[in-house]
Amino acid sequence: MTLVPSAWFQFWRIMAVGVLAFLVLPALVVVPVSLTDTTWLALPQNGLSLDHWRTLASEPLWRDSLVRSVVVAVVSTALSVILGTLAAIGCRNLAPSIAGRLRLALLLPMIVPGVVAGLAWYRMFIPLGLLDTYAGVVLAHTVGGIPPVFVTVSAALAAFDPRLEQAARSMGAGTGIVLRRVLFPAALPGMASGAVFAFIASWDEVVVLLFITSRHVYLLPRAIWDGINENVDPVIAAVATLMILVTVTGLLIVQWLAWRAGRN
Numbered sequence: 318m319t320l321v322p323s324a325w326f327q328f329w330r331i332m333a334v335g336v337l338a339f340l341v342l343p344a345l346v347v348v349p350v351s352l353t354d355t356t357w358l359a360l361p362q363n364g365l366s367l368d369h370w371r372t373l374a375s376e377p378l379w380r381d382s383l384v385r386s387v388v389v390a391v392v393s394t395a396l397s398v399i400l401g402t403l404a405a406i407g408c409r410n411l412a413p414s415i416a417g418r419l420r421l422a423l424l425l426p427m428i429v430p431g432v433v434a435g436l437a438w439y440r441m442f443i444p445l446g447l448l449d450t451y452a453g454v455v456l457a458h459t460v461g462g463i464p465p466v467f468v469t470v471s472a473a474l475a476a477f478d479p480r481l482e483q484a485a486r487s488m489g490a491g492t493g494i495v496l497r498r499v500l501f502p503a504a505l506p507g508m509a510s511g512a513v514f515a516f517i518a519s520w521d522e523v524v525v526l527l528f529i530t531s532r533h534v535y536l537l538p539r540a541i542w543d544g545i546n547e548n549v550d551p552v553i554a555a556v557a558t559l560m561i562l563v564t565v566t567g568l569l570i571v572q573w574l575a576w577r578a579g580r581n
Contacts (some may be wrong), residue, residue, distance in 0.1 A: 330571070344561065351554035360547050369551045373559070378554060379540060383559075389451065390519040393458035397515040400459070401466025405474060408501055420467075427464035433463035435463075437529030442529055449533045456509055457525050462515030466508065473507030509574050513567040520563060 332513055354366040373379045404423055408416045426434065439448070440456050447453030477500075485499050501508075523538035530539060537556065544553045 328356045329463060346563070347554045347557040350551060351558045353554070354549050355551070369451030369555045372552050373555045376552075379537075379556065382535050382537045382540040383518050383556075385535070386520060388457060389454055390516050392454045393519045394512050396459040397457070397466050397544070398508055398512045401511055401515075402470050402501075403462040403503055404463070405467050405470035406504070407569075408471065408495070409474060409479075411560060414549075419472075424464050425468050426461050427481060431524035435525040438525055439528040441459055445572055448529055449531045453529055454526070454534055458519040458522060461518050461522065461525070462511075465514035465518065466511030467513035469514070470504045470507035473504050474512075474520055477503045506574050506577070510571045513571050517564050521560065 321397075349360055350358055351369055352365040353361045353369070354363055355361075374384070375465070379501065401423075404419070408419055411419065434457075438453070442448045442453050445453075447456065479505075482495055482499055485495050490498070521538065523542055526534075526536060526539050526543065537560075541553055541556055544550050
């Protein structure tokens with residue numbers, strides 16, 4: 318029996334949905350666990366409870382680490398967007414050979430394994446006195462957030478007509494005006510998408526934190542790690558659910574921006 322093309326399409330779509338469910342559904346187990354009425358990690362026994370979410374919102378250890386993580390992620394994301402956007406714009410005006418080497422260098426933080434990156438940051442921060450400091454964490458997260466911003470902005474500028482920039486310069490516009498009035502508006506969809514990815518990367522980063530922080534800088538991923546090792550508290554499930562919600566929200570924003578860019 319030969320399947321018609323439409324049947325093949327349906328078959329592969331079902332297979333894709335099955336693989337996606339296999340990857341995603343296990344992670345969603347933390348959602349009912351966060352609503353458990355027990356004092357250990359387990360599914361609800363006698364009903365749903367919001368006690369662990371209240372602990373997350375009221376206990377200083379979790380609340381403060383959450384706020385600090387958001388602040389660090391916002392600051393590092395802003396720096397990543399600025400540097401990644403300027404790098405993408407600069408690569409457009411370089412010779413192809415030089416631009417190719419620069420692109421490779423900018424994408425290295427995305428390629429290097431987290432353990433290697435954490436060890437490299439640790440060795441570099443020792444003489445600089447940046448170990449266990451917020452400045453060091455922001456610097457590491459900024460470098461980690463530049464690659465997605467660079468990629469998305471480069472993709473947004475790929476369809477940009479360079480004659481618009483040439484026309485602006487021929488009419489007397491300086492570099493600042495060209496950036497502000499011509500290039501930045503064209504790169505805005507890529508900047509927004511890259512900002513979302515950079516924020517998620519900073520929000521979820523734990524490996525580098527284990528290398529460069531100890532007592533003074535205590536962010537949410539580190540609190541989760543310590544909670545798993547020292548005391549398996551259901552609050553961890555509430556935190557994991559919150560992080561999943563933030564990540565999914567960010568990805569939905571990226572899809573919405575891509576949809577709007579496609580319509581325009």
